[in-house]
Amino acid sequence: MELRDICKIILDFNKIGITYHVSPDGDALGSVLALLQALRKYGKEAYVISKDLVADNLSFLPYTEEITGEITSPTEDTGVVIVLDCGNEERISADLENYKGKVINIDHHLSNDNYGDFNYIDTEAAATAEIIYLLLQEMAVKVDDSIGKCLYTSLVTDTGSFRHSNATKRTHIITSKLVDLGFDHSAVHSNLFDNKSYAKVKLLGAVINDMELNLNDKVAVMMVTDELIKKCNAENDDSSDIVSTGLQIKGVEVSMVLKESEKGIKVSLRAKNDVDVRKIAEIFGGGGHTKASGILIKNLSILEARDKILFELEKELI
Template identity: 55%
Template sequence: MTLKEISKIILESNKIGLTFHTSPDGDAIGSTLGLLNGLREMGKDVYVISREVIEDNLSFLSLGNEIDGKTAEPVKDTDLVIVLDCGNKERICADLEGYEGTMINIDHHISNDNYGDYNYVDPTAAATAEIVYLLLKAFNFEFNCISEVFQKIGSCLYTSLITDTGSYRHSNVTKRTFNIAGELIGCGVKNDKIHNELFGNKPYNKVKLIGEALNNLELLVDKKVSVIALSMKVLESFGMTNVDTSDIINMVLNIEGVEVALVLKEAEDGVKGSLRSKNEIDVRKIAEIFGGGGHIKASGFKISDMSIDEAKNRIINEIEKEIKI
């Protein structure tokens, strides 16, 4: 499947729903909103399907207000659903059981199941937004001058690049990543403003919660694994039951000698986990054991019907096996 062929299917569709993976991160949201803004500009009837609400630090993006958690399934007459940044069907943040129309899967996870009727999976893309950028180029968005539309779309795509590469620090960054970033800057995208929106707007309670989390930090498996478990009680006491912990996990991955970082959050319906790896250890494999997915160096999962302590023990067990191989 080429992007030209995908662009043709999009053009021929009348009502298009866009969706992404559960617990949508900067790339899921950025690539989706980039495409939403682009297709809207072209006059297409397009909307977002998501059972979850956009995170506060991403809500500055154009049309971010439309990710309000109120449209969990395709609306009537939808003839195309495009799933972005999601490796498998089970992780889609939408209820698609009753949906019978066409599905396109656009992603960069190496483990992608090719669950769509049409699939475009490019594991060399640092972020799904790189693919969306190329797709928009196929629709003749040139990104060659300063314009309001390019700035809107560009800010979404730039946000994806920043969040999926750890601000261009991870090994997934390629020449293409920087070329795209360069073009977007050339269109008037303000990298400093985006950086501040993403990382410089922490609520006071969030910083206090980081203090609490660091207080409870443990080093396990010969001090190679850093672990933080946040109970619902603690999260509630800071008013942060839906907190994004990507900054916390990166902080504790940076400890000398640590190879893997694990953050667990207790929620109403189970335990949410995030994993990060500094070097060789494949944390996607570990997440997959618990029904999750992601990348070699960053993955996530959700376990239901298990206490946070039991979840912690089981996951540590699996990490230990992986480290000892």
Template identity: 40%
Template sequence: MNLNEIAEKILQTDRIAVVTHASPDGDAVGSTLGITLALRELGKDVVVLSKEPAPLNLSFLPFYEEYGLEATIGEDRELLLALDCGNKERLSMERDGFDEIFKINIDHHVSNEMYGKLNYVDSDSASTAEIIFELMEALGVIPDQSMAQCLYTGIVSDTGSFRFPSTTAKTLRITAELLETGLDFSYIQRVLFSTSEFKRIKLLGRALMTLESHMDGFVSIMNLEANDFNILSISDRDSGDIVNYGLEPPEADVSVLLKEAEGFFRVSVRTKLQIDASSLCGKFDGGGHVRAAGCNIKAESLEEAKRLILEEIERMRSV
């Protein structure tokens, strides 16, 4: 499947719904709002589906307020465009009408389950926003500054401001074209990477106090209890960047953040060189990227959750 075929199908369709994964990040929201702007410029009737609002730090994006207003596919919708989501269960929407509607699945996660009628999954792209840029080209849409704002947000979010190994020459070429719109990229960088609410900084402090070193420093593990989120009145999705701090020790190759839930632990994983984060999380029915992934581990205690993931890392190291 190529993007020209997908563009042809979209151009033949008038009423479209766009959706991405639950707990949306910068790439998910930037891609969704970017393609929404492009399709509306083409005269399409587009609805954004989501069970929840987008993160507050993305409120500068155009049409941010449409996130979380609708979650059910209207009977008039002809096509569902699913973005940045590896499996249909994680799509942030109600299931009414899902099986019947024509689905296009666009993603860059290697673990994608190809659940669309049409699928375009490019794991060589650093972000789904890159693919949306290319889709806009296929649709004949030249990104304006508002679209560029969305796509740039997606790209810098998933590349860690161009720090992650997923960044390619193509990533930078696309970024250069977005900057040519006059985009105020320094404002976006400041909001995404240099601005945090007081309670998020406090949450970071709580996590760092739990930092442990395992396997002679090869693995860093941190954890957050349910009570940490309750005391600070903060959502667990506001903890996304904390796991990156575990990779700062030069000897660390894997960083793990365990977040307590009811009967299980939400797990975020980041890696440098030796361990494939997606494969590691895949052992617990999760997935993601080679260097950044997530999963849920069913465990009765924190110590059990640590043991399970450390045993799997040890096994992967020995292969």
């Protein structure tokens, strides 16, 4: 299915719900807020469905005040729900059980399982926002400053500030067009990254302090335990961004962060060169990209989860 077909389908509806994956990151949120604004410019009755609240470091984005956690399922007369940046149905931040309308799935994850009535998956896109930018071109919506800031935030988030290999020529061309709109792009970086609490930085320090290297020093392992969070007086928020620290070490090929949570052990995996961490994630029911993936492991302790993943990684590193 071409993007122009997706565009036509969307514009057939008047009331449109937009949602993303649970624990929305910068790409998920930026993409949703950009599309929200574009659809409203088109005169559509668009709104965000979200079981999640907005993370502190993303609350600078326009229209985040509309995401209150109160609209968790499609409201009456919604014709279509657009799900952005979400690889599988279980991870959608909306209750769709009783919803009878259409679902459009727009994403860039290789592991996407095409759960929509209409699916548009472009795995070449560095971020879902890259697809949204192209969709807005199809819609002939003028990308303004405010939309641009959202899309830029998405691109920064999913490319590791343009340093990952997923940032292609197309990504950079789109970025240059966004920067040209005039919003303060440097401030986006500050909002995203220079916004941590003292307690969180102390927690990151403690986690790094306990970091271990495994499999001939090729795999960095970090563990965020409830005990450590308590000791540092940190909030139990997302600390997966620390995973990149492991890759900073010379000779390390894979970095892994394991975190205790109510639902199970959350695992973030990052690869430097050739190891396909998506493959590893899929063994445990997770997913993502070849160089960045995630898993939720239930019914295992943090150490058991670590050992199981290392066992699978060992086969890949030979």
